[in-house]
Amino acid sequence: MPRITAATVADHRASQHAALLSAAMEILVTEGAAGLTPAAVGARVGLARSSVYRYFSSTADILAQLVEDAIPRWAARLTGATAGGPGLEARIRAFGQVTLSFVAHPDYALLRALVSVELPQECQDRLDQLHETMIAPLRDVLAEAGHEQPDLVAHLGWAILGEAQHRLAAGAGDPALVERTALDVLCRAMLT
Known part of the structure; x- marks a missing residue:
């Protein structure tokens, strides 16, 4: 079970979402669109690819x-x-x-x-x-x-x-x- 790092589940999800967006932007800037995948974004923040799909569909x-x-x-x-x-x-x-x-x-x-x-x-x-x-x-x-x-x-x-x-x-x-x-x-x- 994932560890909740905020006061509420909603706060945790919002924090994770923000971290994923930040990681995605870093990848986009440094590697371009070819490097931007759900797996790469997840790896950047320490989440499994399957967990990233809770936030993004593609x-x-x-x-x-x-x-x-x-x-x-x-x-x-x-x-x-x-x-x-x-x-x-x-x-x-x-x-x-x-x-x-x-x-x-x-x-x-x-x-x-x-x-x-x-x-x-x-x-x-x-x-x-x-x-x-x-x-x-x-x-x-x-x-x-x-x-x-x-x-x-x-x-x-x-x-x-x-x-x-x-x-x-x-x-x-x-x-x-x-x-x-x-x-x-x-x-x-x-x-x-």
Whole structure:
């Protein structure tokens, strides 16, 4: 029988779940998606593979839960970056800076992993919903400024930033130049 290491069974399960997610993220960052399996995650925290299946149904489920954990943090950072501020351009630029900073964070490994794993449709649908929460702060800033097409323009801006992220992650070009150019293009596109 497993040893309970918390005050309640629910607390124990929550602690184990958090430890498994942390281990999964470490594996993802150091070994990539190919190294991420329920067995590897269990081994990292000292649990049998069969015990890991109490928390995750598959590798795709592990990834989905990592995304569920990470996206709200980034959405909150994006919302904070666009809150108030000295003007529309500064708020758009702040949104872009936070979005581009994602590349240097370990959470960026999630994007690379998601491309290599086929997610069940319900996971993909949820991922799409979460993705929208990251675009929402830019859309809100544009709507507040009276832009006629805030949703479309926010998505186009997200595409600009996505290309810049891709180039930064690939090491294509001087990072400072890529960031500066992307932010300039983003602001010009949003402010016309």
